[in-house]
Amino acid sequence: MRGSLRISVFPDDSTDAQSLMQHAEAALHRAKINPLHEGVCFYSEDMETNSIARRVHYTQIKQAIVHHRVVTLYQPLVNALTGETIAVEALMRIADEAGNLISPIEFITLAEEARLIIPLGEQMISQALAQLKVWQSENKRIRLCLNISPIQFLDPHFVPFLLHTIDQHGVQPSQIELEVTESLMLQNLQQVIRDMTQLRDIGISISIDDFGTGYSCLSYLKILPVDVLKIDRSFINQLTIETPEEPLVQAITQLAKGASLTSVAEGVENEFQVHRLQEFGVSLLQGFYFSRPVTADKIKTRYF
Ligand code: C2E
Ligand code: MG
Ligand code: MG
Numbered sequence: 001m002r003g004s005l006r007i008s009v010f011p012d013d014s015t016d017a018q019s020l021m022q023h024a025e026a027a028l029h030r031a032k033i034n035p036l037h038e039g040v041c042f043y044s045e046d047m048e049t050n051s052i053a054r055r056v057h058y059t060q061i062k063q064a065i066v067h068h069r070v071v072t073l074y075q076p077l078v079n080a081l082t083g084e085t086i087a088v089e090a091l092m093r094i095a096d097e098a099g100n101l102i103s104p105i106e107f108i109t110l111a112e113e114a115r116l117i118i119p120l121g122e123q124m125i126s127q128a129l130a131q132l133k134v135w136q137s138e139n140k141r142i143r144l145c146l147n148i149s150p151i152q153f154l155d156p157h158f159v160p161f162l163l164h165t166i167d168q169h170g171v172q173p174s175q176i177e178l179e180v181t182e183s184l185m186l187q188n189l190q191q192v193i194r195d196m197t198q199l200r201d202i203g204i205s206i207s208i209d210d211f212g213t214g215y216s217c218l219s220y221l222k223i224l225p226v227d228v229l230k231i232d233r234s235f236i237n238q239l240t241i242e243t244p245e246e247p248l249v250q251a252i253t254q255l256a257k258g259a260s261l262t263s264v265a266e267g268v269e270n271e272f273q274v275h276r277l278q279e280f281g282v283s284l285l286q287g288f289y290f291s292r293p294v295t296a297d298k299i300k301t302r303y304f
Contacts, residue, residue, distance in 0.1 A: 057107045061116050064094035070123040071095050072131070073293035077145070077264060077286045080278050085304050087143035087177065089286065090128040091293045092120065112151045121152045122161060129169040129176075131296050136171060140304050145177040145207065150184040159195050163202075174203035177228065182214025185224070193224060200225045207264070212252055221259060229256045233267025236287070239276050246276075253280045 064070055074088040092108075093101040111117040125146060132144045152158055166173055178199065184192055196206050207228035212235055231252045239246045249265070256263035265277045268287030277285055291302065 065119045069095040072127045074299045075293040077284045089145040092124045117149045133169045147179045177205040179207045179209040185220045228262045230264040236267045
């Protein structure tokens with residue numbers, strides 16, 4: 001077993017017991033999340049700002065769950081050659097009391113640490129599947145991509161919840177795609193393979209999000225039931241007039257082709273990138289060049 005040590009010092013960090021304890025809590029958090037500290041961390045002032053921001057976000061997450069203020073936006077994925085919208089990715093926001101939307105970059109990590117990503121993710125999945133049902137009843141054949149955090153995927157209630165919600169909304173599993181990240185493969189691999197296989201058996205597709213940024217242990221592509229590789233935005237960014245070859249994007253596209261997987265380029269922002277990605281043979285494109293994430297109404301009027 002591994003311990004973590006939190007340290008705050010009297011009188012430098014604080015002169016009263018309660019603040020000393022709070023500072024020590026902040027130090028404990030840092031000691032736990034950063035392996036470089038090897039379980040021991042002293043309090044420093046920047047943690048104060050961090051810990052205030054964390055408390056604010058924690059409250060916002062809790063409030064969003066209790067008051068059902070999870071908001072789903074959608075971003076299209078288009079066929080690289082025809083420009084037809086093939087799928088939409090559901091992207092989560094939470095709204096504060098005033099209705100301002102908060103970006104997932106601000107709260108996802110904290111929500112994962114506190115396991116609040118599970119109730120957040122559940123609200124989001126319910127909303128998105130209800131929306132998919134509306135599209136299906138209007139004969140819009142569109143695939144829905146859902147981001148699933150490793151914390152949520154590994155939770156024993158996740159698969160039963162998803163199956164129940166699919167049933168409840170009466171949607172076709174073949175129109176659902178789950179986006180997971182490479183970090184999931186570092187966890188309980190046997191359970192991951194079992195659950196992915198079960199989901200795939202009923203027609204759900206599995207996509208590896210942000211491909212190339214994780215541990216990229218390519219051997220897992222052989223054993224995992226995966227359908228799609230999403231090339232991370234940071235590689236698409238490198239595709240410029242000065243560097244039109246970007247070998248990593250080409251290599252991942254070829255890898256996907258060789259393994260009969262669909263390739264998706266994330267973060268496509270300009271026409272030059274569109275042309276290059278078409279030439280490389282990437283299957284689907286997604287990014288601000290086509291649309292930012294928008295509400296369900298907007299995506300419907302603009303894209304299908
Ligand atoms: P992601 O799944 O890789 O989603 C793509 C992110 O890139 C989105 O940010 C999207 O708005 C942004 N993006 C798309 N095209 C462009 C572009 O052309 N340029 C730039 N600069 N950015 C682009 P967003 O919506 O802020 O989401 C950030 C991350 O938060 C997501 O990355 C995903 O990891 C996580 N996330 C979002 N929604 C959910 C959710 O429902 N559940 C979970 N577990 N995670 C989510
Ligand atoms: Mg994604
Ligand atoms: Mg991504």
